[in-house]
Amino acid sequence: MHVSSHHQPLLVALSVAVAVFTAYVALDLAGRQRATAGAARWAWLGAAAVAMGGGIWSMHFIAMLALVTPVPVAYDLTITLVSLALPIVVTGGALALTARDGLAWGRLALGGLVMGGGIVLMHYVGMAAITMDGVVTYDPGLVALSALIAVAAATAALRLAGAIRTRAQRAIGAVTMGAAVIGMHFVGMAAATFTFHEGKAQRWFEASPVEAPVLALQVAGVTGIVLALALTSSALARRSAERKAREVEATLAEERQSSETLLRQSEERLRLAVQATGLGTWDWDMARDAILWSERTYALFGLAPGSAVDYTRFLQAVHPDDRAVVEAAVRTALAPEGDGRLEAEFRALQPDGAVRWLSTQGQTHFESGASATGERRPVRLLGTILDITARRLAEERLRASLQEKEMLLREVHHRVKNNMQAITAILQLEAAQVADEKAREGFAAVGQRIQAMARLHEQLYSAQDLRRIDLGSYFAELGQGLAALHVGQPVCIEAAVEPLVCDLDTAMPLGLIANELVTNSLKHAFPDGRSGTVRIRLFREGDDVVFEVSDDGVGSETGERAKGLGKRLIEALAQQVQAQLDINRAGGYRSLFRMPGTRFTAPDAAVAPTETVG
CATH class of the missing domain: 3.30.450.20 (PAS domain)
Structure with missing residues (x-):
């Protein structure tokens, strides 16, 4: 015999209130778990699962208690507890699936399917907990509709959990979700048909010792207390987070203001510094x-x-x-x-x-x-x-002044050279008036020394840099001048000089030394018209510069060439250039002077190192 049933309106209203309140608290807790990170996020996710799953079960159970049938009804405790655990577990899983921000539709659909399927399973497991003297059958179409409503409601709940930000939005979402869950339940109840076993005298179950309204109020009270505690915890956590956020924002504002002040001060200092430099x-x-x-x-x-x-x-x-x-x-x-x-x-x-x-x-x-x-x-x-106008004008004035000084200095060197040539001419005239041969030789030696100095001033007059004398060209000219004084003597004068330059204080002593030594070689090394070579060399050797004058003549075992005024003059000139003197008289005559290399530098352009004068 089919049994007709109806629902108590007050308990139905209570189930609706529980559903809406559950949805509100669940949305709030879901929002909290999205606003946190780490272990706290998973703790809030678990709380949201317990609140939503437990609340949905509470609404379902209160709505079941609202059902009034002509026959006694009881509920199996074990199956009822299983129906309580199911929505908590599946709700937690669904929330975990959709816990990320920027939720994709595929993940949302999967979460809605899991959660909706769990709610459907919870409903029909809860229905299976009913014990009565009869059976319950279901309309497949309405069962499918209830499942569709559950999946849609679950998907909407998960979507709202990620989108809701304000209390008004949360309230609207709670009403919508609550209505969807209630709709799913009562469609599922409409799918059930209760059939009583007529004629059986024995009852094989015991009815609940607590009246349905009282049990419904107890379940609703416990659920309300749990949800209220969860909502209170969420509100306190939110206030704490907001307070910390305000503190952090205030700290950041102070730091930003301090940084802006420092930046303005730095910019002002930079502006003043740039202004002071004229940049x-x-x-x-x-x-x-x-x-x-x-x-x-x-x-x-x-x-x-x-x-x-x-x-x-x-x-x-x-x-x-x-x-x-x-x-x-x-x-x-x-x-x-x-x-x-x-x-x-x-x-x-x-x-x-x-x-x-x-x-x-x-x-x-x-x-x-x-x-x-x-x-x-x-x-x-x-x-x-x-x-840089002032600097360029000063450079131009300095350049003009230097040019004037260089012109004046060139003119001085030119006049010195001319004066020395005039002195040489006077000495030659005086020598012509002297009958003593040694006296004439003395006049000639002095004249040659003056000519050696005159050649340096002549080179300085034509040089681009008055501070740097090209020793290669100077010794070549010196050799040519000395060869011209001994025309007819078959002796070559070679000048082999590395490209080195020096100042006048070094070149003048070296020129006088070369003049003395070459003149001595031409006088004493090649008697009886012998031929030979006199060499002038200047080269670097390690950190030193070596100046050498040598010949391949008869030599001087007795030292005849190294005496008198010439010897004293050479030794004094060597001291002026900080030279160590070494004389070798075997196989010719060689004088070697070793000087510090710091007195010489390389020229801007190399010159030919060797020139032979015949």
Whole structure:
């Protein structure tokens, strides 16, 4: 016999209230677990699972207790507890699946299917807990509809859990979810048909000792207390998080204000420092093709601050004779393979026609792989600019003064050379009036020494750098002069000199030494018209420079060549150049002078090291 049933309205209303309150608390707890991280996030997820799963079961059980049938009904405790555990477990799993932010639709659908399937399973396991003198059958269509409603409600709950932010949204979501869960339950109940076993006298079950309304109120009370505690914990945690967030925000605001103050102070110090140095600044943003100038930069170009400036306008302000140099410097700075450095000095044309010398330095910033070919592309060039007009004028005045002094010094050397030649001529005239042969030789020796000094002044007169004497050309000229004094003697004078230069204080003693030694060799090394060679050498050896004068003549075992005024003169000159003297008389005559290498430097351009004079 089929049994007709109905529901007690008050208990139905209580189940609806439990469903809505459950949904509200579950949405709140789900929001908390999304707002936390680490272990706390999983703790809030577990609380949300217990609240939502337990609340759904509580609504289901209260709604079951609202069912009134003509026959007694009882509930199996074990199966009822299983029906309680099911929604908690599946709700926790569904929330874990959808715990990430930016939830994908595939993951949301899977979570809704798991949670909805668990709710359906909970409902029908709870129905299976009913014990009565009869059986319960189900309409498959309504069962499928109830399952569809459960999955849809679960999916909506999971979606709302990730989207709801305000209390109003949470309240609307709670009503929607509660209505969906209630709808699922009562569709499932509509699918059930209760059939009583008529004629059986014996009852094989015991009815619940507690009346249904009382049990429903007890379940609702426990559920309400648990949900209220969970909601209170969530509210306290939210307030604590908000308080910490406000504290952190206040701390960040203080730090930001302090940083902004320090930044303003730093900018002010930088501005004052730049202003004190007279530097102007500029910034060329190539992406926007915009150039920013400081007020000082505008003043350096004679333009009003704020005037529109681009690269073309800048080039127009550069002197026409300097534009090519500036453009070449800019191209070098923008080259992707370069270091991005910009350095240039140029003249700027003022609007009033005045010319000002400016020096600029800058650095290019590149973007790697920004061009179509994959190589880095210049995006910004910024730097400083300085007025160097006073410095350039001072350099020009100094250059002019140096040129005047060099001209005067050249003229002095020229006059000294002329005076020495005049002295030599006078000595020659005096020597012609002297009958004593030794006296004439003395006059001739003095004349040769003066000529050696005169050649140095002549070279200085024609040299580009008055501080550096080319020893190679000097000794070649000295050899030529001495060879000219001994015409008819078959002796070669060779000058083998490395490309070295020195000052007048070193060259003069070396020239006089060479004059004395070569003259002695020409007089004493080749008697009876013998032929031979006299060599003048100058070369580096380690940290020293060696000066050597030698011949392949008869030598001087008795030391006849190293005596008298000539010997004393050579020794004194050697001391002037800090030279150590070594004389070898075997197989000819060789004088070697070893001097510190610091007295000599390499010339800007090398000269031929060897020249032979016949």
